[in-house]
Amino acid sequence: MALCALPPFSFARPAGPRELVAAGTRNEGIYERRPNGEFAGLGADLVRLLARRHGYQPRFEIYPWRRALEVVGGGKADLLVSPYKTAERLRVMRYSEQAFFQDELAFYVRADAMPIWEGDYTLLKGRRIVIINGWAYGEAFAKALPLMNVSVTNTVENGLQMLSHGHIEMFASNRRDTDPVVKQLGLGDRVLALAPLIDVQDAYFAYPLAPRHRDLPAQMDHLLIELKKNGELQRLARRYGVTLP
Template sequence: MRNNALTRNWALMLLCALLFGGAAQARELLAVGTQFPRILEFDAKGIARGLAVDLLTRAAAQQGHTVRFESLPWARAQLVVEQGLADVLVGPYRSPERLQRFLFSQLAFYEDALVFYASPAKAELWQGDWSRSSGRSVGLVLGWAYGDAMEQARSSLLISHPGDVATGLRMLQRGRIDLLASNERNTTPVLEAMGLSAQFLVLKPPIAVQTGHFAYSRNASGEELRVNLDRSLEALRSNGTLRELARQWAVRIPD
């Protein structure tokens, strides 16, 4: 009888440890980013929606977590994750500079072609040959990463840093810059909202193709979170969930 009682007590203690130990580890994650059309959007009430929201919420749930999304200016969003004040940065492209500041998800969950925008009168400034744009004024949105080719060409360009796409388009409209580097996913809705769709051309070929990730603080907590979420994100890619969500949100994903 005594042995049976001891067995029951140990079984009860083990069950409590499993239940309450798991609950202690489960928590609300803070994910931050800025308005990325169809990736991370916020409505008038501050409710988040988009591919990143659906995907990260599912991945976190597999680890027992919930996620709260917060909208911040892009430079500020990067800073709070870098400082460990938020758990996840939503959507950054990888770059050598960012790899020094953040841990990136193994999975790239969307893809953008970065392109130049220009007035029809200046369309000849870009046809894939950087020498055509040498000495010209180019707008690069503050905090964005544009790839190796742009980095190599920087010294031959007159660079301005508009704080967002809308500011860059106004600069383009007023002739303060000759070219604006952006992506169509971000820029098309802004052009439509500003009534400027007919004023500018998308110049081909693309400057670069960049892939977007989730990123985490470069510390032990960030590394643990990255490893665990990578496992769940890979499962969501393998079972087709990522592809179906990307189809629903009309977002390109890497092959």
């Protein structure tokens, strides 16, 4: 998931009794803040639909990804938009049963310097690889971390710039967030995603272990099931260029 350099809103104002506070990071097609301050994307739309149905007043907060995880895990927001599931996160957050989109994770490399990967992490021993702070890349990647020379950055843009300038050899990211930035930076002839994929991950909504709105997780699951059945989720996914599970 991509990170955001925009400053977060403040939680100094206490949440009202029917306010629904959603937290997330800048996330292509999922959770984005427009120049006018409005939030857009599949995740933001689903939060609004849920709020209208159950009488909540939605409020959107945006953070760097690791901070967004901490805010929801610490009970300072009601809902986190788009985390993948990991054992570590399941210790501090509760997840929806229903996933609402899916990501492909890949290594990005320079076209003139393509390491041999083939899905075998032993081939990456000592490789200089950058990852995004707080992102999860799957169990196999996590187990292989000691083999690689891994550093951390906070944005997709930074990771791609580090790669294009030769500061690293590989950048691990998801294609939904990264392919548009490759195009925006004019790197289409210099940077490419390396096959095979690192992993394919489903993404969810997550909640504090003791949610302020106790029925919220079940309400979101019921909404997602209904939208899948009537085709509305598929329509929204096409609108935002998002892949469904």
